[in-house]
Amino acid sequence: xxxxxxxxxxxxxxxxxxxxxxxxxxxxxxxxxxxxxxxxxxxxxxxxxxxxxxxxxxxxxxxxxxxxxxxxxxxxxxxxxxxxxxxxxxxxxxxxxxxxxxxxxxxxxxxxxxxxxxxxxxxxxxxxxxxxxxxxxxxxxxxxxxxxxxxxxxxxxxxxxxxxxxxxxxxxxxxxxxxxxxxxxxxxxxxxxxxxxxxxxxxxxxxxxxxxxxxxxxxxxxxxxxxxxxxxxxxxxxxxxxxxxxxxxxxxxxxxxxxxxxxxxxx
Amino acid sequence: xxxxxxxxxxxxxxxxxxxxxxxxxxxxxxxxxxxxxxxxxxxxxxxxxxxxxxxxxxxxxxxxxxxxxxxxxxxxxxxxxxxxxxxxxxxxxxxxxxxxxxxxxxxxxxxxxxxxxxxxxxxxxxxxxxxxxxxxxxxxxxxxxxxxxxxxxxxxxxxxxxxxxxxxxxxxxxxxxxxxxxxxxxxxxxxxxxxxxxxxxxxxxxxxxxxxxxxxxxxxxxxxxx
Numbered sequence: 001x002x003x004x005x006x007x008x009x010x011x012x013x014x015x016x017x018x019x020x021x022x023x024x025x026x027x028x029x030x031x032x033x034x035x036x037x038x039x040x041x042x043x044x045x046x047x048x049x050x051x052x053x054x055x056x057x058x059x060x061x062x063x064x065x066x067x068x069x070x071x072x073x074x075x076x077x078x079x080x081x082x083x084x085x086x087x088x089x090x091x092x093x094x095x096x097x098x099x100x101x102x103x104x105x106x107x108x109x110x111x112x113x114x115x116x117x118x119x120x121x122x123x124x125x126x127x128x129x130x131x132x133x134x135x136x137x138x139x140x141x142x143x144x145x146x147x148x149x150x151x152x153x154x155x156x157x158x159x160x161x162x163x164x165x166x167x168x169x170x171x172x173x174x175x176x177x178x179x180x181x182x183x184x185x186x187x188x189x190x191x192x193x194x195x196x197x198x199x200x201x202x203x204x205x206x207x208x209x210x211x212x213x214x215x216x217x218x219x220x221x222x223x224x225x226x227x228x229x230x231x232x233x234x235x236x237x238x239x240x241x242x243x244x245x246x247x248x249x250x251x252x253x254x255x256x257x258x259x260x261x262x263x264x265x266x267x
Numbered sequence: 268x269x270x271x272x273x274x275x276x277x278x279x280x281x282x283x284x285x286x287x288x289x290x291x292x293x294x295x296x297x298x299x300x301x302x303x304x305x306x307x308x309x310x311x312x313x314x315x316x317x318x319x320x321x322x323x324x325x326x327x328x329x330x331x332x333x334x335x336x337x338x339x340x341x342x343x344x345x346x347x348x349x350x351x352x353x354x355x356x357x358x359x360x361x362x363x364x365x366x367x368x369x370x371x372x373x374x375x376x377x378x379x380x381x382x383x384x385x386x387x388x389x390x391x392x393x394x395x396x397x398x399x400x401x402x403x404x405x406x407x408x409x410x411x412x413x414x415x416x417x418x419x420x421x422x423x424x425x426x427x428x429x430x431x432x433x434x435x436x437x438x439x440x441x442x443x444x445x446x447x448x449x450x451x452x453x454x455x456x457x458x459x460x461x462x463x464x465x466x467x468x469x470x471x472x473x474x475x476x477x478x479x480x481x482x483x484x485x486x487x488x489x490x491x492x493x
Contacts (some may be wrong), residue, residue: 010426011429012429012430012433013427013429013430013455014370014427015424015425015430016427017427017428017429037424037425039427041455042325042457043455044328045397062420068482069442071451071453072391072430072433072434072437072451072452079380084304091373096424098270098322098457098458099322099323099325099423099457101344107271108322108323108336108345108346108472109322109357109423111270113290113292113399114269115395115396115397116288116290116346116372116373116374117290117291117292117295117296117372118372118395119372119394119395120292120296120372121295122293124395129399132269132272132397132401134269134273137273137406137422137424138273138402138409138415138418138419138422138424139409139410139418139424139428140405140408140409140429160436168320185348189423189474190422190424192269194473203389206400209403210403213404214399214404216405217404217405218401218404218405218408218409219402219403219404220403220404221272221273221399221401221402221403222274222399222400222401222402222403223269223271223272223398223399223400224396224397224398224400225395225396225398226395227394227395228392228393228395228396229392230392231392232383232387232392232393233376234385234396234398236398236400240398240400243398245401246401247402248273248397248398248399248401249278249281249378249379249380250274250281250284250376250377250378250379250399251271251374251376251378251379251394251396251397251398251399252271252272252273252374252396252397253374253375253376253379253382253383253386253397254372254373254392254394254395254396255361255374255375255382255386255391255393255394256392256393256394256395257364257365257368257369257370257371257372257391258291258292258295258296258370258371258372259296259368259370259371260296260370261294262356262363264362265283
């Protein structure tokens with residue numbers, strides 16, 4: 001706070017729009033809205049000026065009715081420092097800052113392997129569909145209480161929650177989808193509920209999402225995946241279309257170069 | 268994560284947006300994979316990607332990151348990515364990766380039919396595929412669709428709506444060139460999946476056809492009308 005000169009560059013960079021000027025003309029972070037993504041700290045270069053120097057220059061320029069527009073990726077005085085986080089607030093960083101390795105998954109960020117290594121793991125086998133429901137994306141963010149609402153809506157259909165997923169680690173009761181009580185007020189950039197199910201259950205799960213989407217005040221990005229048939233066709237397409245939903249023309253493809261290749265006859 | 272899955276845009280624009288990335292599975296092909304991931308990145312680098320990076324170190328468009336040291340410091344548990352703007356180059360990369368036989372998992376995000384065709388021409392059949400079913404929920408909270416096209420190029424959500432608006436405004440006021448504004452956005456993306464060439468083209472198009480004149484985002488579909 002002593003270093004800040006109120007240039008406002010961090011307001012623009014902030015992924016949640018959680019930084020604003022206070023009455024003294026210094027930037028303050030709304031701690032409820034901040035998701036600890038550290039984008040402000042990582043992106044803004046420290047110009048290394050003293051605060052008094054920047055203020056003096058500004059005063060001199062304003063005397064001549066002049067201003068100075070700094071580049072958007074600068075913090076003139078290096079006023080930003082990431083805080084030390086403890087539980088449960090540390091979850092904000094684990095789900096919002098892609099450089100932070102999640103302790104449960106061993107991979108950076110909020111995600112998992114999904115189909116990225118399906119050629120060697122066989123996580124999704126023939127006849128199975130993987131569904132990813134990312135709450136808060138794009139750009140709006142979500143509280144875990146929103147994530148819980150979606151998990152509770154899905155739970156009665158008995159999804160097989162992905163064990164390596166960071167959200168799965170926070171679910172306290174898989175039958176109800178209820179999450180750990182102490183995490184519900186934490187806000188994150190997004191969190192992914194990931195599960196697999198039989199292909200024929202895709203319409204039922206999409207029907208549940210159709211309903212629950214109106215009960216939360218944020219956005220959801222939905223994805224569906226499956227192992228391709230020997231001729232390269234995508235089996236889930238038929239089921240999604242049958243349920244009345246449009247598929248994106250773009251998406252992700254695992255091209256099958258991983259070794260050793262998973263064989264369907266493996267246990 | 269699904270950080271490259273939900274990219275939005277017209278088909279024409281998405282034809283210039285292909286992300287190829289390497290991944291490994293714990294206990295199967297992750298252990299000792301660092302040299303293979305480095306080799307993957309060296310192969311990609313030969314074909315002049317518009318962006319490269321890994322989430323642990325950042326992307327080639329960030330300050331103080333030299334591409335050679337980025338590749339040299341790649342570890343085994345990372346996801347390394349490169350972005351290309353045309354299918355022909357992507358196909359050459361895939362063919363070279365097949366020849367290299369690295370044994371790590373290779374994924375491509377882009378137009379699914381084109382990627383399928385690219386695999387067919389390279390003599391392989393795709394293993395698995397994932398579709399976006401678009402955006403659901405409180406879509407009225409989202410900004411104009413033009414802003415979404417930039418924002419969804421960084422699935423981790425590191426390129427804020429406010430920065431995108433600011434960059435569009437700077438280009439409109441002729442205070443920044445589209446290229447410089449696109450690189451500023453790319454700098455925020457940690458994993459190197461953002462496509463600055465496509466962002467520049469979108470800004471150029473805006474300069475010709477007008478800025479932010481579309482209605483607020485509401486359809487939720489991944490494909491936008493031409």
